Amino acid sequence: MSLFLIVALPFLSALLPGLMNQAGRAACAGVTFTVTLAALVGLFTNLHTIIAGDVVMYRVDWIPSLGLNFTLMLDALGFFFATLILGIGLLIIAYARFYLAREDNMGEFFTYLLLFQGAMVGIVLSDNILLLLVFWELTSLSSFLLIGYWKHLPEGRQGARMALTVTGMGGLAMIGGMLILGQIAGSYDLSVILQNRELIQQSDLYLPALILILAGCFTKSAQFPFHFWLPHAMAAPTPVSAYLHSATMVKAGIFLMARMWPVLSGTPEWFWLVTGAGLITMVLGAVIALFKHDLKALLAFSTVSHLGLITMLLGTGTAFGAMAAVFHILNHATFKAALFMSAGIIDHETHTRDIRRLGGLRHLMPITFVIATLAALSMAGIPLLNGFLSKEMMLEEAYHTVLGGNHWIVPALAVVGSLFSAAYCFRLIGHTFLGPQRDDYPAKPHDPPAGLWLPPALLVVLVVAIGIAPFLAEPAVKGITAAVLGNTAEVPTAYFKIWHGLVPALYMSIVAVVGGLVVLALFKPLLKLWDAAPRPEAKTIFEGLVEGVVRLAKALILPLHNGAFSRYAAVMAVTVVIAGYYAWATGTVGAPTRSVQPAGAIEIAGWVMMVAAVLGMVFLHRNRLLSLVLIGIVGLMVSVGFVFFSAPDLAMTQITVEVVTTILLLLALNFLPNETPVESTVLRRARDMTVAVAGGVAAMGLSYHYLLRDAVTAPISEFHLANSYKGGGGTNVVNVILVDFRGFDTFGEIIVLGIAAVLIYALTETLLGGPVRARLLNRTPDKPLAGDQHPMMMVVLTRVAMPVVMMVAFYVFLRGHNEPGGGFIAGLIASIGLVMQYMASGYSWATQRQRYPHHGVIGAGVLIAGLTGIGSWFVGKPFLTSDFTYVRIPPFEKFELATAALFDLGVFLAVVGAVMLSLDGFSRLARRAHVKDSDYAMDINPARSENEALKGQGV
Amino acid sequence: MEILVASAIGILTAGGLYLVLRMRTFPVILGVSLLTYAVNVFLFASGRLTIGAPPILTDATTYTDPLPQALVLTAIVISFGMTAVVVMIALGAYLGTNDDHVDDAPGRGEDAV
Known part of the structure; x- marks a missing residue:
């Protein structure tokens, strides 16, 4: 399947689950599942190319002048991530179908999920980094919707907001970084950037670019000091947590670091920043996780810790480190998704996630017990499970990593991290499933239906399979590593096996596991210590920061924008004058090139x-x-x-x-x-006068300046003059520009005009529907009204003038293409003719004779203009290409038929409709309760009896 | 000639600005209309001033610049639509609150004097 379709499929079908909402929950989940499956199958149709070591490309030029092209690239790394996103996505969808409660809107959920999925697939398949940024921002936005899915929970909303703020800020930083990178490399295509390692690393801008890009990666992947949003995002429904925090969202930052590895890594800056942040995050996350009582919070911090581990591995800059990172990404995705889903099951069945209220669940929920235990042991790094293998590789890599000349600090920290990691895994198993059975669970626990346990079980099968037979994963991991490394390094030859002999990593592993058990044994005293120790609360700090920024923004903005319109206007005028003056004073002014034309008495x-x-x-x-x-x-x-x-x-x-x-x-x-009352002080009037005079002098100076000089570059009008008749078939160049050269502009303009008129209509409706209506109906006009509001003379005169006006409008319309005139002017003239009838004969009389509603006329105008434009598609020309021909019907002279005239008809109708609808709104306000609309055109008509006339007038 | 047009633009701008800075809706709307004239004439004048050479193709050799004219033509029509919308909003505000001040909070700051 084309790469474009793989990316587009989730987006295109994102609305389907929402639309299927009425069809039931199964249908909703079913359609989402099918779409995801289709994308996954589509992805796998490219598998043979990837195995052959080739890259699949897809390219459409979007805005080539900006270097922004819709280019997609699929290599082993992208394939790996896309498989994770779509594969785990499938399991999550199945799981969510059973997890979500009846009152949750499932269509909405799956719509968000598909949007998110599409954005993630977009990130991993983008070849153009600008395109990647677009998808990157899309994941921030769609994850915001997912995290805040339970809108009724304040934690959900706060967590979503925090996630959006942090990842959004990171995204902003990354835009800057990517732009710098693109500037250095001279291209925004990854395939080009990845070939320019030397050029980029030697550039002075390498460090700023690196810092900005890493800011994006670290915020997304919850690296210290941006790790705090991830645990708060746990307020989301568990399927979301399982999806976002195992295989997708947080892996986006990791993905990007891996993607950029060939060009950014290997420098001391990269090493210090990435390894440093990774190490701190790994240890910090693991320690905090141990003391969390909420199952999901524990898993959240463990995710933070494991992301730190992967980051650290990428930071070392060696090929072996990269391979270990890739392997751990795979393993982490499998066991962590399974663990999140298990936590969700426990929550679902026992109605609590608090470890202190659990324990002894192994007999009550045996299936969940097996799944969670295997996954947790894998996370702890126990042999025969996949977590052991990658953790061993991590320890091996850490053993060889030297930080600032120090040989032991990285290995020691790695062991500490692993030790706490093992400890919280043991705690998770021990305090949830082992121990004595209790009788005070909030709900009676039992294993869930298969729909809930099957997805994590499938993942655990993978966990065990890779753990026992690592050679199964070896070719894939090595292929992916080759894609990460690019041409900068060779893939290490190390074999994946359980027993490597008595190597340092084994001893470190043993220390970690044994230490973990010891820590768990000492958990109670340690917890007391932990609770007593002062700890900064990230959420408070974050909220404090946000409040500070808001205060600063207010302090800056409120003095300028205090809600007083006059102040905005004055500030704007003064700013424009000052900016204009600056440009004037610093620019160069050429000598006048045009002569002054004399002015006669009439002009003066x-x-x-x-x-x-x-x-x-x-x-x-x-x-x-x-x-x-x-x-x-x-x-x-x-x-x-x-x-x-x-x-x-x-x-x-x-x-x-x-x-x-x-x-x-x-x-x-x-x-x-x-009357406008006198309210302003002399001082204020003087101030306004000053501003006005300054603006006036500026406008005058600018106009006078350019009136005396020719344009710096030749105007494009020559083209219009030369092609007006040849290409547009008209001699009135202004009209040809309107309906032909710049027809698309005009099309937009009549739409704006129509919208303005409809807006007026809507405002009138609102006014007349509210309390204003009664006031309007009962008001007494402040001016005496004429007794004869619709005098006979005027009625007769306008009636006679009407056909003449219409004839003039028709004439002006027809000649518009060659002589002054056209749709706009004809439309205005026709409107005046119609308005005359309203004014002379009254609203009621005129409305009764109005055959088409004004809205319809506007709509018809826009439609005719649009269809004229579309018509050119049928002959294979772009939108609004015009054509014309000369026709001769014998008794008449030769005349011209142009599609532009049809377009002008659309303009004409839109203008008539818009003007009439606007004025109609105002006249409807004018009706009063005690004055009935006269059904007659004339108030006093000798043909009627006087009584009737008075009745009509409502006196 | 040029100085006449330039000063006309300047005076329209100044008058428009002064009225825009008034405190009631009606003068502000008229001010915006004056500014619209100023801007339209300004844009039109960017084609430079040409007398007696309309952009209608004939046997003549010189024509005035047609492009600013086309742009200004639609601007004039659109400005009608915008004026109508603003007038309707002003009217709605006045009818709803019996107050035609443009400022959000009369009674606050110097603008309330």
Whole structure:
């Protein structure tokens, strides 16, 4: 199966379990299981290539200019991890089916699980490191959903938040590291980066890149000092813990360290950072785990400890260390998943995970006992189980590791770690299953149905099989190790066997196991000591840190953003002016290249009118109606300016928009106060005036500057002018740009316009559905209303004008491609024609005659435009490719048929619908309770009797 | 000519900014409209000022730059939609609370004076 499908399958089918929710729990789990199985089978179809030592690639260019390509690579290492993720995933899905309670939403659970699974598979199969980062972040997000799955538990929410914060921050650091790495190597493809060991390690940026990438790995893999999130993530349902903390999430960091091993390892920096963090984590995790009473917490810290062990092995930088790490990843995944599932079983059956309340379960739950004991013994490093083999290799490697010239510290710490590791494993077995049977379990324990114990049992079979016959795993582990090492080192020849003779590692192992038993025997006094010792509580520290950051952020932001809009606006304006000034002052200013064009008396007159209107607005803005009139003058002068400067299309658009905007503001002013009261101090007005003048001077300076200079690079407009007729079939270049060259832009714009109109509709509905409705219905207008609101003269005039306006709109629409005009302008003109009817003849009368709802018109417009674009797919062209032809039907002249015209029709309809729907919202607010909408167009009509007319007016 | 257009842009900006900094919704909306004019003219002027050479293909040899015009044309129409939305929000706020202040918390800080 193609690598793309393997990665995409979980994502594509992520919604299936959610949709299957109604079909029952079995169906939900079944579909998830099937999808995962399909991906796993797909993965195994590539097995022969991997065994042959080859690499499977998949490549699609995404944003090649950024070096971001959708490249996937499958080698032995990726194959190994993908198998773990999907294989253990299958067991977890089966287990979760029986684990989750009836009230848990199973579809939701499996949806999250599939998202997570897809992201994990994506990480291990990515060849492009930018793509890898995307998947990396996706695992942080999806694991957040999984950990917080039990939303009703505060621990669940806090744990999820902590996990997201820590791994998310690590992810951020890693983005930086990966970008640096890509810059050094000159490529973001792993296959290239892995070939450039020398180049990368000699770069000055090696250390920053290393630290940032390791920050990402350590947070994800819960290495000291970021280990604290993992135990808190245990608030998740057990299947999640078993999945995330055995084979997947926390192994992502380990995977990345292994993946990057050939280029990053082998330097002193790598050794100190990775081995150091690994050693500390291993010992610390093991010690804490011993004293945890919650089964899952114990397992969580043991996971932390084992991750530290693997990290330490990768840190040594030797081929043998890498091989031991790979082997331990495999072994840890098997026994740890089995242990988590066993802990889940115990919790499920006895309703507690507190070791102090357990004990003596071996006869009550014999199957669970066998599974958990074998897995725990393997973790303790007992021979004939797989944990023994990799632990032996770890001790062997530790024995040869020299830290800062010191020969004994690493072996000693390794033994201490193993000793505590053995101790907590023995405690887990001893205090849960052995000892006397009790009679105070919260629930009567018994073995669960097969659905719960079969998945861990299968894993334990693996644990034993590898433990007894290590040669079974040897070729696989060596193949994977070869993939980790790349071409930097040879795979060690060491054979996997149980008996290596009387080597130091054996003695260390014996010390650890015997020591573990001794520690367990002394557990009670040790626990007292532990409880008495002061220990920093990671959660408190973390929360304190978060609170500190929040306080800092507030201290920075609140003075600027205190909820007062005027302050935001002032801050923004001042910032823009300052930034602009900085650019101006530091940049180079060339000499003017354009000559100044003379201005005549008419132009100056227009300018004076506009300036006077603006100044009038500023000083007389408290009279709202007056300022509305004045802004109309400004708009008019702007339109005239457009005509003057060779922009007929703009002028037509501006003037028509001006009309509808004024109507809109008038409608709004109907409800708002007529006057703006004097509230601000002189000081504040002076401040605002200063800001305004500074902004104005800046805008003027910038405009004047570029008006006198030609563009630095040639504008692309030449292309449009040259191809407008040839390619677009129209002589009005502005219109051809709108409907053809930049048709996709326009398509987006009419959608925005439609959304704005629908938004207004929604706001109106909300207003009219709430308490405002009663107030609106009962209000008395503050202005006296005309007795004859719909005068006959106006009605007749608009009625006569209507067809004329429509004809003009039609004409403007048709000629748009070649002469000034087009869909936008025609739409606005048609809207004005319609609005005239509303204004003259009343809302009710006009609405009764409205044949199509405005929403529908908007929708139709967007659809027509979209379908026109899609139409070009059928002839194998990209979206919105236009075509045109000239047709001649004998009696008429030759005329043009262009698909662009169809697109323009969509624009036309969308504009009409949007304008009408917006104004419609405002007029609906204006209706009042005691004034009935007249059914007649005219209030006073000689053709009707006067009484009827008065009734219609509602007086 | 250039100085007229540049100063017009400057005055529109200044007037718009001053009104945007007012405390009631209606002047702020008018201020935003003035700023819209300023921005549209500014963008339009980036094609430089050309008199008597519209971008309609004829036998002429020089044309004005059509691209800023196309961009500004849609901007004008969109600005209508945006104005309508803002007006509706302002109206809703006023009708709901009988208060047309734009600031979140009158009575706090200097902006309340």
